[in-house]
Amino acid sequence: MILALDAMGGDHGPSEVCRGAISACEEHPDLELVLVGQSSDIEPLLAGVSRDVSGRISIVHAEERIGMDEHPTVAIRKKRRSSLRVAMEMVRSGEASGCVSAGNTGAIVAGGVLVVGRIAGIDRPALGVALPTLNKYTFLLDVGATVRSKPENLFQFAHMGNVYSKKILGVSEPQVALLANGSEEIKGDEVIAGAKTLIKASGLNFSGYVEGDDIPYSRADVVVCDGFSGNVVLKFAEGLMSAVYSILKEEMGHRIMPKFGMVFMIPMMKDLWARFNYEKHGGTPLLGVNGIVVKAHGRSKAPAITNALRVARNFVLQNGVELIREELG
Template identity: 50%
Template sequence: MKIAIDAMGGDYAPEEIVKGAVQAAQAYPETEIILVGQSERINEFLPTSDRPRNLSLREATEVISMDEHPANAVRKKKDASIVVATRMVKEGEADAVVSAGSTGAQMAAGLLGLGRIKGIERPAIGTVLPTLEGGKLLLDVGANPDAKPEHLVQYAIMGSIYAEKILGFTHPRVALLNIGTEETKGNELAQTTYPLLKEAPINFIGNIEGRDFPYGRADVVVCEGFVGNIVLKTTEGLSGAIFQLIKEKITATPVRKLGALAIKPGLKEIAQMMDYAEYGGAPLLGVNGISVICHGSSKQKAIFNAVRVARECVESQFIEKIREELPLVKK
């Protein structure tokens, strides 16, 4: 198995990306890890001795920044790291690509370089969010701000397969994000999608409200990208604000600082549960190849876990499973 990693993508590239790649190469000696990017910069952070034998470099001279128009940049910068890494998957030089760079560029590279799986009209970006019942999948979180009912059905099927094959859920519970749990609630999109999901080959449990998600009351939650991205960003911001507030208040006085020592282990456990790096990333669902999207601020641990996710996608034949399930959808 070969995993191509975009070494130039992300807030902490290439240093943290390289560290994660080295860790993955050491943990998975049977997997070839290929760092794609500017070799001169990458070599600065590679170990001078004991470099893993299954770690190699692929030169890519260009980088796509976060502020560039994704599709235009992918078309113009043929030698950009994410473009080269995706092309390697297309041409069979790699089995999967991992990147923490521009999500838009990665999606554009996936669509232009890999194409869509037959039967998928639009791809979706899924993300695993922490809940009281462990990580649960939310999609779409930004690939398509607008969506049609049939798109949400496709998201649900792909999300269900991912939850089963990668997250390990048996008969994953799939829910539609809505403003109420009743079947008749919601806007036109939600009301039209609901009966279609009831007929889809998934374990559809009905509508779920935003407040239910943190309690893990569904394993896969489906919505259009506009809503999903707001939910994702609000969750991230609220989580950070709560932890900052806790830190400030429990250390505000000498007495509270003494009490903070007693609860410190518990706070560490909570922080670990809420850490996106534990999940690494999730594949761009719907493209005809495995392209794992990581958080832009990913560091070593997140990249390592993203490689784990990529390996699991390859080993479970994730793409093939989606192809098998799609013909079951009633038109």
């Protein structure tokens, strides 16, 4: 299995990306990676790698790079030799089974649509993320690909989320819900109400509306919303967990007795942080495009890159794009 990896994307550049790529190849013997970017920056980072791993990592030179603050559509159109665009062209041509990037989110979405192309019948793509909740994962989409949605878009997101929850997360009969400002039937604006009508008639296991505070309690397996709302929910959840972790450490540093108790709490705190840490869960798949595209967090270090590659690999093994195509056929 060959995956293209944008080596220049993200806040940390090729150093962390290359470390993550090496780790992924060590973990998955069936994986071959193409690192796309400036070869002079990448080659030194692969020095000293074992022959088994180095034989499964190659470099495709791309002299341009799309910055995190560039206009997405303009950049993906004009920078034809950017690492992100070249990686996506490999997916379109069939040279790679999928691609992974920690780069500019908007450029990844634009490239997914303009370079890889949409699945027939899909109007807008969606980024989905599996959120760890009380006793399982809740798949939230969209979290940033389509900022404003129509009822038909949310209807398509629901079907794509249903497929992902079933085939990738292993939920036998996912409960699908719409994110709204209340659980009552009268809640939601005309877009949410229109989507509810479509989803109820679709045959999905639709459970109605959920509110933001329902998500941590696993009251739905798939939660559907527009990209603006989903991105706010995701960033708030990430920030809240990071803040709670920092506050606990700070308070324990100020008090004598908790310092003794902390010795016993450290393993629990580490497990709790690992459960909610974005690095563990890797990448966010861009659903609705005619190929496998996975967006890693912009701050991704090596472990997050490794896990993003795992997400892409699993999606390839499950034939995820074809399953979505059949679902919406």
